[in-house]
Structure formats: C-alpha cells, structure tokens
C-alpha cells in the first residue's frame with residue numbers, strides 16, 4: 001500500500017466484497033492500459049475479465065477520453081424529460097442499427113440493474129396498453145442474475161438474495177429450472193448437447209398459472225454471474241417458440257453477452273433467436289461511464305403510442321437517462337468496435353481460446369471446463385464444507401502473480417477484453433494452471 005493507510009479504507013462500504021477480509025489485505029488497482037492493470041506499486045496485472053465484463057475495447061482508449069472530454073466542455077448535463085440532445089438520438093440510432101432486426105427502439109438507463117427493471121416494467125405496461133392487463137406475472141430462472149433492483153432480484157434465482165429479502169420480492173414471479181448439468185454436459189465445447197427439454201418448464205408454468213397471467217420471461221442467453229452457464233443446443237429456440245405460442249414476451253438480459261462477447265454483436269444474433277427486448281449495459285460505453293439501455297421491438301414501443309398526444313406514454317425514466325457524457329462515450333466506443341471489428345473478433349479467436357480453456361482439464365481440482373466466444377468457465381471441486389474458498393484462493397494467487405480473474409462460487413469466470421492477442425491467452429492460461437497447481 002503506497003498511498004493509503006488502514007484508516008483511509010474505513011469509510012468505503014464496498015459492493016459485493018468481503019469488506020473486513022479485504023481491508024486486512026487490500027488489493028488495489030491504480031492504472032490501466034490495453035490488456036493490463038497496474039497496482040499502485042507499478043506491478044502489472046493482466047486483465048482476464050475486462051474489468052467486470054465491460055472493458056471490451058481494452059483500457060485507456062484515447063478516442064473515448066477525447067469524446068467525453070469534448071462533451072464535458074460542450075454541455076455537461078442536459079435533462080431528457082421533455083427535452084432532448086443530439087448525442088442521445090445519435091447513440092440510440094447507432095445502437096438500433098446493431099440490434100437484431102426489429103429491436104429498433106432504445107430506452108436509456110445507467111446500469112444493468114436499471115435496464116432489467118425497465119424491461120420488466122415495459123413488459124407489464126405493454127400488455128396493459130393492449131387491454132391485456134391480467135398479464136402481470138414474470139418468469140425468471142434459477143441461478144439467473146439480473147442485477148440488484150427489487151425486480152432483478154425477484155426474477156433472479158440467487159439464493160442469497162431470496163434468503164435475505166424473501167418477504168420483499170415482487171409478487172407473481174416464478175422460475176424455470178436452470179440448465180447447468182455436469183452429469184450430462186461436463187467439458188462441453190460451446191453449447192452443451194443435453195438440456196433443450198428444460199425449456200419445457202415454461203409449458204409447466206403456463207399450465208400452472210395460465211398464459212393469460214404471464215407477461216414475460218427473462219433469461220440470460222449465457223448466465224455469467226452464477227458460473228458461466230451455457231444454453232443447451234435448441235434450448236433458446238424452444239423458449240422462443242413456447243413464448244410465441246402463448247403471447248408471452250421474451251427478454252434476453254445481455255448485460256454481459258452484448259457487444260461482441262460471443263463473437264456476434266449480441267448473443268441473440270449468435271444463437272439466431274430474437275427476443276422481444278434486450279437489456280444491456282457494461283460494454284455499451286466500454287465501462288468508462290455508467291450507462292445501460294433496453295432495446296425494444298418497435299411493435300412494443302408503438303403499443304404505447306396512443307392516447308392524447310400530450311400524454312406521457314411511459315411513466316418511467318432516470319435523471320441520467322442518456323447522460324451526455326455517457327452518450328459521447330457510447331458513440332466513441334461503438335466507433336472503435338466498428339473500426340476494429342471487435343464485435344466479431346471473438347469468433348476468430350474462439351478456437352484458440354477453447355483449446356486453452358480445455359487444456360486445463362485434468363489439472364488439480366478441475367471438474368469442468370466450458371467456453372463460448374471469449375468466455376470461459378472453469379469449475380473446481382469445492383472444499384468440503386467451504387464452498388467458494390478454493391476458487392477464491394486461486395483468485396488471490398493469480399492476483400499476486402499478475403492475473404485478474406473472477407470467481408463465483410467455485411467457478412472461475414474469464415471474459416478478457418476483445419483486443420486480446422494469442423500471446424495473452426497463453427500467458428493467462430499458463431498462470432492459471434500454475435495457480436491451480438499451487439492452491440490446495
């Protein structure tokens with residue numbers, strides 16, 4: 001610790017962090033460039049997770065710095081309620097062009113959590129606008145992560161949230177079973193073979209609740225936060241078909257899969273399944289300025305455009321929706337993605353990445369390796385009675401030796417910046433293999 005002492009750490013209540021443990025032995029990052037972070041002492045740390053699945057174009061992009069600086073000097077803030085500004089419209093237009101055909105209306109938020117809550121509210125309001133107001137039920141999935149708002153934790157399937165806030169979750173929510181099945185799918189390369197039939201859970205919930213009460217289903221095409229869970233072959237297609245059969249909206253939460261992570265701009269395109277709404281954040285601004293968005297089918301948007309012309313059609317929005325700095329960062333980011341081909345670059349590296357991921361098979365404690373695009377999940381055997389402890393020790397070991405990874409439970413999740421080169425892949429997996437050998 002070169003710049004902070006123990007007292008300086010106390011005021012900050014850190015998110016999703018073991019605060020007391022962290023403050024005993026802090027891990028600090030001070031600077032970032034390209035594929036790397038640097039600690040305050042100047043020690044290099046290779047970024048295996050694009051910050052937190054967000055810095056897809058790599059760190060320290062001068063074009064984004066210049067665009068945000070320019071915008072800050074030109075107009076720092078402007079309200080979006082009953083007012084507009086050119087960067088907001090420009091970013092929405094560019095984003096709409098990246099989306100699967102038909103999802104060409106964009107609502108801006110400031111985070112993935114807000115995008116999720118926005119999409120859930122739009123889904124319920126959409127049915128009501130069409131005179132189908134009984135459709136209020138929302139369906140999520142076990143092991144789903146949709147951020148930390150009350151809507152997101154309600155449709156999410158994370159036990160810690162459900163334990164702590166069980167009495168406060170929004171009513172009328174049910175869950176599909178998750179698709180993670182090591183007994184049948186361990187060591188899958190790409191989409192697992194088994195499990196498409198798990199989508200039929202939706203038919204079961206329709207039979208239980210009746211389709212006329214169900215507004216929407218929300219899933220992550222690839223679940224990241226609960227351990228990199230890939231959709232079985234045919235699963236998303238089946239979910240789409242069942243939603244269509246019953247008039248249920250399908251929402252893909254692409255907060256981590258958006259912006260090139262899978263090898264296509266969005267996982268919806270990669271898996272050739274078009275949802276009715278896509279939630280996004282993170283890579284939208286390369287992580288530089290907080291921003292999220294919901295892309296919506298035009299038909300959903302148009303259902304709201306009724307009533308007297310002076311009426312506000314959707315009673316929803318954020319002070320910082322389409323914040324000018326975020327829009328400037330977003331426009332510069334999309335420009336980089338386009339110029340450097342980053343939204344499809346994962347495809348050209350996917351085989352090399354896949355071979356590196358599966359090269360860890362047989363290493364100590366490894367019980368599964370799985371991958372898609374530039375995503376990897378390496379699942380470890382938990383220590384008896386201490387879930388998550390082994391993977392966390394691997395995380396600590398990697399950080400000490402210059403590699404930033406992320407762990408969730410006993411799964412190591414990797415999602416590097418999309419500018420990664422083969423030499424980085426070799427370095428990353430070499431270090432990880434050494435860490436696995438060292439950690440008991």
Ligand SMILES: Cc1ncc(COP(=O)(O)O)c(C=O)c1O
Nearest residue numbers: 111112113145146147253255256
């Ligand atoms: C799928 C998914 N949805 C929502 C979120 C929440 O995003 P945020 O932390 O920006 O609120 C995340 C964050 O990792 C996510 O992975």
